[in-house]
Amino acid sequence: MDKAEHWGYGYFDDFCGFNCTSPSFNPGITLNPLPNGCPKFPLSVSGNITLPSSASFTNVTLQVLDISNNVIATKIINSAPGGFFSTNLDYPDFYPSGPNSNIQFNIRAILNYGISGTPQTPIIINNTNPPGPDVSFKNCPTPCYEELIFQQDQAINSSVNYQASCCITSYSIINPNNTVNFKAGYIISLQPGFYVSGYNTGLFHAYIGRCEENNFNSRIQQNSIGNKIESLESDVKISPNPTSAYINIDAGKEKVVSWELYDRSGKSVLRGNSEQIDIQGLLKGSYILKINLEKRYISKAVIIK
Structure with missing residues (x-):
């Protein structure tokens, strides 16, 4: 007669011991509220992050969104000492191609981090001033x-x-x-x-009339032409203005590559590359002189009397 075999059952409690505890907190990111009213530039945007001790900070990606959640501009913040991050936004971050009909915007922050060198799912925070908008230009003047x-x-x-x-x-x-x-x-x-x-x-x-005083410090219109931008306030001078004979261009240490003069209808009436322009054959009126320098373009109003 065969001997019967018997199986028993064992129960284990606290199998992991002290090595399977969860982190004391989860990754997180917060944005500080932005001031209400017309924005003053530079506009400071800041917040805080929290990470488990086993995690490493990669960056905070800050995005400017229009009311349809289209990304208008992006800034990368590569440091957050003590868990604090900050950056400044300027007018061109909301209007990179110059003023348009968008007047309300939201800010989104994305925390990118890794654990043991492996990138983790980013943590996203929206709306510093829920339900928004975070930044509004309603009834605010544009820059001059x-x-x-x-x-x-x-x-x-x-x-x-x-x-x-x-x-x-x-x-x-x-x-x-x-x-x-x-x-x-x-x-x-x-x-x-x-x-x-x-x-x-x-x-x-x-x-x-003259431009109204406002809080916009930006004086560059981001109309890109190749790797150049069109400067709106500059130290380039033209004289005399008004004039009836000649226009002299004083670009300081910068080189005048070329220039073009336009009448009120936008028609080009003169072009050249010298630092003195003979306008004696033109009708009296208002003109726009667009000056092409080595690294930028300058537009100046010219009055011919």
């Missing part, structure tokens, strides 16, 4: 650009005050229910295609 041009495909969809030290030219429509103001130092030119839409539902005003 030297020149603004609104093409036909640049419909104005929001109530905005635009200003320029020289000139504003518009070929675009202003959509209904908006109040839009143009203020320029010399010329406001409304070209074919300009139209204020709506009956008794919106207002448009045009003024000749």
Whole structure:
């Protein structure tokens, strides 16, 4: 007769001992609230991160979003000493191609980190001022650009005050229910295609006058042409202005590569590369001189008397 075999059962408690405890906290990121009202530049954005001791910080990716959650600009913050991070945003971070109809924005921060050299799922935080917007330009003046041009495909969809030290030219429509103001130092030119839409539902005003004082420190319009940008405030001088015979260009230590002179309709009437321009054959009126330097473009208003 065979002997019967018997199986027993063992129970183990606290099998992991002290080596399987969870981290004392999970990764996290917070954004500090931004001030209300018209933004003052540079606009400081800051926050805090928390990481388990086994994790390593990679970066914080800061994004500027429009109200449709499209990413307008991105900044990478590579250090967060003591868990604190900060950076500054400027006007071009919201309007990289110059002013447009977007006036409300949100800020998103993304914490990127790794554990034992392996990247982990990023931690994302939205809305510093829920439900938003984080930054609003509603009823705020734009920076004092030297020149603004609104093409036909640049419909104005929001109530905005635009200003320029020289000139504003518009070929675009202003959509209904908006109040839009143009203020320029010399010329406001409304070209074919300009139209204020709506009956008794919106207002448009045009003024000749100096730019209003505001808190915008940015003086560069990010209209990229190759690797150059168009500077709006500069130390480049033209004289005499007004003039009836010649224009002298003083670019300091910079080299004048070329220049082109445009009349009020946008037609090119003269071009060259010298530092003195003979304008004796031109009609009296207002012109725009675009100067091509080695690293940038400068636009200047010229009055021929």
